[in-house]
Amino acid sequence: MGHTMNIKHRPIFDTAKVEKHYSEKDGVPVKYVCTSAPNMGTSSADIFYRETPHPEFGNRYFGLYMNPFADDAQIMIANADKIEDLDFDMVEVNEQLHYSQNRWDYYQVSEDLAIDGGRAYLKMAGNDLKNVNVVRLRVKDGEFVKESVDSV
Numbered sequence: 001m002g003h004t005m006n007i008k009h010r011p012i013f014d015t016a017k018v019e020k021h022y023s024e025k026d027g028v029p030v031k032y033v034c035t036s037a038p039n040m041g042t043s044s045a046d047i048f049y050r051e052t053p054h055p056e057f058g059n060r061y062f063g064l065y066m067n068p069f070a071d072d073a074q075i076m077i078a079n080a081d082k083i084e085d086l087d088f089d090m091v092e093v094n095e096q097l098h099y100s101q102n103r104w105d106y107y108q109v110s111e112d113l114a115i116d117g118g119r120a121y122l123k124m125a126g127n128d129l130k131n132v133n134v135v136r137l138r139v140k141d142g143e144f145v146k147e148s149v150d151s152v
Contacts, residue, residue: 005137005144007090007097010107011035011046013064013075018048028052033142036088037102038063038080040120044101047080049142060142083139087147089122091115092133 015032022030033047038061045063053060063080066073090097091109098109102118109115113126124132136147 005097006095007144009035010101012044012066013046015046018046018064022048026050031142033139035101036083037118038083040103040118042102042104043068044105045078045080047083086119088137090135090137091124092135097135
């Protein structure tokens with residue numbers, strides 16, 4: 001397991017309850033990783049990880065999200081193994097890393113900085129962009145690992 005990074009997450013669900021439910025149901029530890037579109041799309045899911053592949057479906061990551069087309073609050077589950085193939089371009093503000101969850105997630109990080117684009121791209125808006133520290137991370141075995149560090 002890697003070290004814990006100070007990453008600001010904005011989950012959809014109570015991740016502790018989901019971890020407990022699926023850990024007990026599946027008989028293996030399940031942990032929250034992030035909230036993101038598990039592709040380059042526009043719908044976010046809370047992404048969870050288990051070390052061993054699911055015995056029926058074969059995936060190690062799954063995403064929980066609200067069905068945008070249902071009239072009631074319908075929770076959906078999907079294979080999210082693609083999350084390891086995607087870049088997380090994060091911005092650092094006050095020693096905390098922030099990320100846009102999906103292509104249409106315009107996120108106001110601070111009074112002076114907003115980000116957008118999810119896994120598809122990083123778009124920033126603000127007054128002092130030349131001093132913004134951008135960190136590229138990827139998910140590997142349920143943990144964020146550093147890809148590169150650049151100043152924009």
